Amino acid sequence: MKMNNSKVDSLLAGGESGELTDKQKRIVEAAIEMFSEKGFAASSTSEIAKRAGVAEGTIFRHYKTKKELLLAIVTPVMGNLVAPFIVKDLEKVLEKDYEFYEEFLEAMVRNRQAFIQKHLPIVRILVQEIPFHEELRGQFIEHVAKDLYARFANIVSHFQEKGELVQMPPTSVVRLTISSILGFFLARYIFLPEYEWNEEEEIEMTIQFIMNGVKAR
Amino acid sequence: MKMNNSKVDSLLAGGESGELTDKQKRIVEAAIEMFSEKGFAASSTSEIAKRAGVAEGTIFRHYKTKKELLLAIVTPVMGNLVAPFIVKDLEKVLEKDYEFYEEFLEAMVRNRQAFIQKHLPIVRILVQEIPFHEELRGQFIEHVAKDLYARFANIVSHFQEKGELVQMPPTSVVRLTISSILGFFLARYIFLPEYEWNEEEEIEMTIQFIMNGVKAR
Amino acid sequence: MKMNNSKVDSLLAGGESGELTDKQKRIVEAAIEMFSEKGFAASSTSEIAKRAGVAEGTIFRHYKTKKELLLAIVTPVMGNLVAPFIVKDLEKVLEKDYEFYEEFLEAMVRNRQAFIQKHLPIVRILVQEIPFHEELRGQFIEHVAKDLYARFANIVSHFQEKGELVQMPPTSVVRLTISSILGFFLARYIFLPEYEWNEEEEIEMTIQFIMNGVKAR
């Protein structure tokens, strides 16, 4: 009776796929919809249950509290938002898969854009709920501020040593790069998603913009 | 018993100052605190009333619904977030108060930073609640996408004609400029307010970064 | 609109009478009925509300939790179950209002019987819930074990010195006296209330029984 062509991919199953039962998947899907549309606090477990086509009690069999459901949805995405490309791509960068910063930037942006598009509703939830949940803020700072930031700075140093990038503190280069990209993603996907974006062009321009700002003169 | 050295400035009084009674001010202050800390949906009118030192009914005497209270807080700031410098500064720009784009940028950033700092909790509410309230999104698009965006583009055109800025579509210059600045403000004040920012330096760098990206070559 | 010929007497109003509003009285009355019939844990606030003819929320306006409602009902009776006759009657005893232990016993039993009869449902709740609520057990030990027991022992010593009572440890005399009386009250009012008791006769016999057990020979 198990169906596996689910919309909820293996990210949420905690590593091994197929760990979520059919009903659990429907609960998670319904919760993602609701949380991202109305926010966590304004979403009721009873409506989530209705939308998932399960009894309300069933939610609490799988997730002790409503908040645990939120974290089960958001935590794995938070990790993967940042983790994978860092580990893999960091090696690629240092192993000269990318000869220029611009190349690396290009790859990174495309890769993260694909990820965000795929998990858009969850990313929305993440962004929207971070201010209200200590745990999320903690994880976010851990992953973004520590992991991503630190490793990114290494990459920047690498290209600075190659004489490709301007001699500015690496953390500032990182901050400006990330905030330009993030600024675009937030505008594009969170705050003004209905606006008609010429995505290809905007991304290209954003990268040029960053490069102009940080390349060695 | 009326005190007038209130923290809630005349912005919220709807144009003419002194319109808000003492109790009304305390309600608004309490609501701002709570909404920005816990979010609109997770804030209860009963706790707002308690914090304001008024009866729960008093809130509803002044604001028909809880949502009306939210809008009363957020709407005037949304307007002023964008409106004033546009009207005034637009004239100034065109009247050559600012000879260079960089000068204008500098002035604008400082001015908006001061505004955001002054109204930080309300700006937080604004950013946090926009995704959940049609009205807010409507106002935001109206003010930002139409007013700010359009007028800003005029300014950019002005400097492009002077040969100071690169020949890129003005809307893209605007988008990149705004998203760099907004990216900084969001990181600085909303998502990582506890991080130790070297504000002066970051702003200067952000402006240089933008200028490198957009100035004519 | 206030009526004061209520069944809930001033005991529960916290000392000054008339402190309980009309609805509060109805809530307390309904709760007493239900708690004593079905027990605290098996009584639902929704049914209490229905029986009291108020909205469920009204209960929680007056009592923060269901348990607080229980304590508000039971605490004052616990105090008065023991306190008043002790303070007053102790003086009376020592001031020779009662020349013989039997006389004192007689008065005490009658007085407490009247009290128990008047507050029977609450006393039932008290007896039934003591095993499950730390606070109640604490209060009970405080009042009964400490206050009543100690003062009662003084009275017994007094009559032992007069040569009226047997030379047994006063605490044992107290324990036997109380357990004989309590044994009767528990059987009569709690465990077998439907049995046809010849109350007058039983009390008389119980007192004689106690006297035979404790009087000096």
Place this chain on the structure above:
Amino acid sequence: MKMNNSKVDSLLAGGESGELTDKQKRIVEAAIEMFSEKGFAASSTSEIAKRAGVAEGTIFRHYKTKKELLLAIVTPVMGNLVAPFIVKDLEKVLEKDYEFYEEFLEAMVRNRQAFIQKHLPIVRILVQEIPFHEELRGQFIEHVAKDLYARFANIVSHFQEKGELVQMPPTSVVRLTISSILGFFLARYIFLPEYEWNEEEEIEMTIQFIMNGVKAR
């Protein structure tokens, strides 16, 4: 995996021993613990299952309802609380195993004390739940009021005829005897179990007390 040195003795197996499976025993033990600690209504089948180390469904395979589980625990003890000594000892008494009422009393009290100590948690449940369950009250009245009371009265008559006991209605002698003993047991084991009792002495005194009250003069 079956262990047979179980704490749940054959009393609960319904007469023939070995009828309870290992899991059943663990269910019953867990239920006894919980019912006596928190009361029947406040104990959940899910926690009983957890404590017993079985699935929740397993409980309902053996006991159709939660209440049936309660009755399965409490009924056999209720019977044995009263039945055995009556049947056997009644014969012993009449066959002059006990020459004096005091002797009989002594034996009975010791015997019942041992029984209560052994089954204390179940006796607690019994006492605590009697007020809330018709069936229990019915059984209690049946066993105590009819069986015990009636047979006990016969014994008293027997000693009255021997001229050993005062000429009081036998039922009153019984009532006073039982309530003195019960009063002690309730205080000792139910209401003030933590108090430091000098058990031996108290029992001796209680018996003397009763004898003084009922022996012929």
Place this chain on the structure above:
DNA sequence: TATGAATGAGCGTTCATTCAT
């Protein structure tokens, strides 16, 4: 104008019980 008692719908959560495996 300000109050706060009152409301009843709705909240997140737990419950005893069922039943397909």
Place this chain on the structure above:
DNA sequence: CATGAATGAACGCTCATTCAT
């Protein structure tokens, strides 16, 4: 025989809102 996922009614409690005072 045993399981534990699933149920949906009921739980204690909070909510935004109303209204008589």
